[in-house]
Amino acid sequence: MAISAVGVVVPAFNEEALLPRCLDALAQAMALLEIPNLAVVVLDDCQDGSAATVAGRRGFETVEVRARNVGLARAAGFQAILGWARGTPAEEVWLASTDADSTVPEDWLSVQLEYAGQGFEAVLGTVQVIDWSERSPAVAREFADRYQAQDEHHHVHGANMGMTAAAYQGAGGVPPLALSEDHSLAQRLAGRHLCRTGRIPVTTSSRVVSRAVGGFAGYLDSLPAAQDHSTAAPVRRRPGSRTRSPE
Numbered sequence: 001m002a003i004s005a006v007g008v009v010v011p012a013f014n015e016e017a018l019l020p021r022c023l024d025a026l027a028q029a030m031a032l033l034e035i036p037n038l039a040v041v042v043l044d045d046c047q048d049g050s051a052a053t054v055a056g057r058r059g060f061e062t063v064e065v066r067a068r069n070v071g072l073a074r075a076a077g078f079q080a081i082l083g084w085a086r087g088t089p090a091e092e093v094w095l096a097s098t099d100a101d102s103t104v105p106e107d108w109l110s111v112q113l114e115y116a117g118q119g120f121e122a123v124l125g126t127v128q129v130i131d132w133s134e135r136s137p138a139v140a141r142e143f144a145d146r147y148q149a150q151d152e153h154h155h156v157h158g159a160n161m162g163m164t165a166a167a168y169q170g171a172g173g174v175p176p177l178a179l180s181e182d183h184s185l186a187q188r189l190a191g192r193h194l195c196r197t198g199r200i201p202v203t204t205s206s207r208v209v210s211r212a213v214g215g216f217a218g219y220l221d222s223l224p225a226a227q228d229h230s231t232a233a234p235v236r237r238r239p240g241s242r243t244r245s246p247e
Helices: 019-031 050-054 070-084 108-117 137-146 165-170 181-188 216-222
Strands: 005-012 037-044 060-065 093-097 122-124 161-164 194-196 209-213 236-243
Touching (some): 019 050, 019 108, 108 161
Parallel strands (some): 005 037, 037 060, 209 236
Antiparallel strands (some): 122 161
8 A cells, every 4th residue: 555644753852952953854854745744752751942842843743751761752652643644544654763863864754655665564774973073083983884884784773763554553562661662663573574774874963961871872882992981082871861772
């Protein structure tokens, strides 16, 4: 079946600094679609200006949760989209996911729908870092050496994935995990017609003030080059930071 509606989920925890760029890029990607679309920003216990950043944007809605749990937040966003698309067959609804510290390419959704048209039920994309100013050159080099930025990669990123609502529901949705919720969902999608693509890399942050123990920042922290304190800045975590899956 052809896709006839698209929804995007963006979990956010105190992201007023980076969220505007995320939403601007997402709006450009959504503008290329000729079918109904909606982005839901899930404000997870936000105590900053994240809500104001979303307010008034056409095609964007917010859902508020107080979980500090990215699995619950992402699930709440998808639930809102499924309610919005009620009445549309699940095979015709495309659910996509990105993160508030990330910016999607303009053709991000168009390419996903291209794959859906080829019969793929889920798409897993890659990420890239353009601004390494918060990290040492050694960390940037090591990331580039280790990362698979091509098709058939092995990575899973909540910042770059999409699937039909039928596949999502068949997988049981996003598990309520504070760590590795995206990896767990990808495992639940095993057996589906799944595409791993390097065509639509999402640009993400290299920040050292981590929102998530075990998230992408945590992965960068774990690289051997980051352990050299003579070349890498120390990591500062915010009190109460939620956890996320390692990328």
